[in-house]
Amino acid sequence: MLVVTIIILCVTIYLLSRFIAFKKEVKKLTKQLQIYRNRKTNKKIDLALFDQDIENLAFEMNKLIDLYMNEYRKRVHFENEQQQAIANMSHDxxxxxxxxxxxxxxxxxxxxxxxxxxxxxxxxxxxxxxxxALLNDFFELSIIESKDHLLETKTINLRNLTIDILMSFYDRFSEKGMEPILHLPKQDIFIISDEIAVTRVMENLISNAITHSDGTIMISLEEKESKVRLLVINDASSLTDKDIERMFDRFYMADQSRSGKSTGLGLSIAKALMKKMNGTISGRLDQDQLSIICEWELAKNK
Structure with missing residues (x-):
């Protein structure tokens, strides 16, 4: 009987100590959440727990905090971008x-x-x-970024389309005394996309190169593994790495004097269209040359 009593007492003491420790950790957890909620710290939940289930709870709460912080950063970035866009648009x-x-x-x-x-x-x-032109570009960009704006896909001969678009710029090249360097494949290259969107992207990139080039313009089209890559390269000695980082932002112009040569939306429209087409667009500055690279998936069985 004495042994049973001792065992019960020991179990009771153990359970009581576990309960007290559990209450202490819950209070600690609650306090940390209150501090985090009041924005007094960005520190995650930090508990020295002895219970696996409570540890799992803290782990999931930290994951939720990560998710919240990522969404919060995106929202702040979006709001700042919108404010800057409105300010730039107001100026323009x-x-x-x-x-x-x-x-x-x-x-x-x-x-x-x-x-x-x-x-x-x-x-x-x-x-x-x-x-x-500014109002038209801004309206076009708002339509492109709308979820309701859908593209009509079909098989496109990108080599032939590139040649046609280059021919349409003959007068502008002549006016500036430029002769672009072309690297086009002998064989046809096909992609599946929206022809109007592809045309708009290429027109914007070529127009941007003509407007801002210090001299040479090179246009290259190549097939690389399962991708089709278009490169538009022009001399740009006045650009900086900061310009490359922001070149696809709305209204951004490297020439802060805003001489009126462009609306500052051409590259933003190109980026929005490439995103709609599930393609990619990026910029690179190398030895005073700006390269803008577009990539699409290569059409199969062509």
């Missing part, structure tokens, strides 16, 4: 509007000659066209 809208109004006011002056009025109105018209 206000600048041509102010300029247009200024030239119109000068043209309305009684002291202006007919020739001066004509020149000022022509300038105002050109600025209005840039403003129209």
């Amino acid at each position: 809208l206000r600048t041509p509007l102010t300029s247009i109004l200024g030239y119109i006011q000068m043209a309305e002056s009684n002291n202006a000659t007919d020739l001066e009025k004509k020149e000022w109105l022509t300038t105002a018209k050109n600025r209005a066209k840039r403003l129209e």
